[in-house]
Amino acid sequence: MSGDNSHAAKHWLVTRFTSLALIPLCLWLFYSLAGVAGGDQPLVQLWLKAPAHAGVLGLFLLVGFHHSASGVQEVIEDYISSENVKKLALAANRLLHLAAFGAALAAVLSLALKG
Amino acid sequence: MADTQKRPLSPHLQIYRLPLPALLSITHRMTGMALSVGLFVLAAWLYAAAFSPKCFAKFHELFNTGLGRFALFGWMLAFFYHFCAGIRHLVWDTGTGLSKSAYRISNWIVIFSALLLTAGAWLYARGGLQ
Numbered sequence A: 001m002s003g004d005n006s007h008a009a010k011h012w013l014v015t016r017f018t019s020l021a022l023i024p025l026c027l028w029l030f031y032s033l034a035g036v037a038g039g040d041q042p043l044v045q046l047w048l049k050a051p052a053h054a055g056v057l058g059l060f061l062l063v064g065f066h067h068s069a070s071g072v073q074e075v076i077e078d079y080i081s082s083e084n085v086k087k088l089a090l091a092a093n094r095l096l097h098l099a100a101f102g103a104a105l106a107a108v109l110s111l112a113l114k115g
Numbered sequence B: 001m002a003d004t005q006k007r008p009l010s011p012h013l014q015i016y017r018l019p020l021p022a023l024l025s026i027t028h029r030m031t032g033m034a035l036s037v038g039l040f041v042l043a044a045w046l047y048a049a050a051f052s053p054k055c056f057a058k059f060h061e062l063f064n065t066g067l068g069r070f071a072l073f074g075w076m077l078a079f080f081y082h083f084c085a086g087i088r089h090l091v092w093d094t095g096t097g098l099s100k101s102a103y104r105i106s107n108w109i110v111i112f113s114a115l116l117l118t119a120g121a122w123l124y125a126r127g128g129l130q
């Protein structure tokens, strides 16, 4: 709506790239979670002890939160017409995604490195 | 009297059916939003696993209730739908499959593969296919 085409084009490209990357990452996550989701905390810790698991999960979180933030942003831009409310919603969207990503990443690091 | 009957009718919302492609498009959007919520739940679950054993136990308990299982199943269905429809989106972006006849086929491919993948993954997760 702002007429800023370079922003829209970049947004479009980011969505395509994150979508492509998420295809293998999500399949891996589902496969892994099927093994640990029903388990107790030590099992989750054991899973993330392997550096490869923690690394790929970190990558999934990075790409997944990016795709999610950019997707929700598109929905906000489509449905909220008031400029002020839109600005607030976009800021809240970004902040929430950033905070949750940070918390999740800290958790993965902590589980991977804990004794 | 005859004239009133010829007037155009506004869509009767309880009778009017959204065309299938429009229905599938809005479903892609809704499943995307549902997955975003799921991503936050995953983040909270990881956070609990690392920093709050009490909270983790609560998650564990919740996921084992009927409602918890229903939610997990719903996320799985939402994921596989979004996944299949998303792949179709990426195919469209290459300029492939944009004709009306291709749409008609790919609509059903998306629906059936999403259902099939969900059923398979659910059985696998419950130990049925291991």
Ligand code: HEM
Residues within 6 Å of the ligand: A015, A016, A019, A020, A022, A023, A026, A064, A067, A068, A070, A071, A072, A074, A075, B028, B029, B031, B032, B033, B035, B036, B037, B039, B082, B083, B085, B086, B087, B089, B090
């Ligand atoms: C962590 C998992 C995922 C989350 C949270 C998520 C979330 C979302 C959201 C909120 C949107 C915006 C919906 C819209 O604008 O209509 C979206 C769009 C999209 N998603 Fe995902 N998604 C995930 C996984 C995937 C995967 C695995 C693919 C694989 C192909 C994918 C492909 C797409 C595409 C192509 C779009 C853009 C649709 C469009 O341009 O209308 N997503 N996603």
